[in-house]
Amino acid sequence: MSEAKRDPIVMATLVLLAIISPLGLIYCLLGLAGGQSSPVAGGSNLLLPTAWFGTSALSVFAMLRGRRWGAYLLGSATLLITLIDIASGTATWGGASLGLVIAVMIMAYLRSNGDSAD
DSSP states (O other): OGGGGSSHHHHHHHHHHHHHHHHHHHHHHHHHHHOOOOOOSSSGGHHHHHHHHHHHHHHHHHTTTOOHHHHHHHHHHHHHHHHHHHHHHHOHHHHHHHHHHHHHHHHHHHHHHTTTOO
């Protein structure tokens, strides 16, 4: 799909997420390694966000290249972390809001790339 057909708001959101995801991954990895203080008590609590940021980085870079599987992977990872947070009682309004923003972005991405092939 040509760059001109992509929705500029979706692209701006993807670029923003492409910047934030690797930074979040680095932050979480430093927290797990003990080189960074973390607002989350205990290193094991960082495993889930670390996995999500890594998956998010991979997914967003795939989506920027027009690959629909990136959207499905990001949606699955976001749904999984949300369900785990709800089940463990650690869900927050901020996390729920982020999940909603990502869901809307994925829907807009899939709608704008409806005629592209993997």
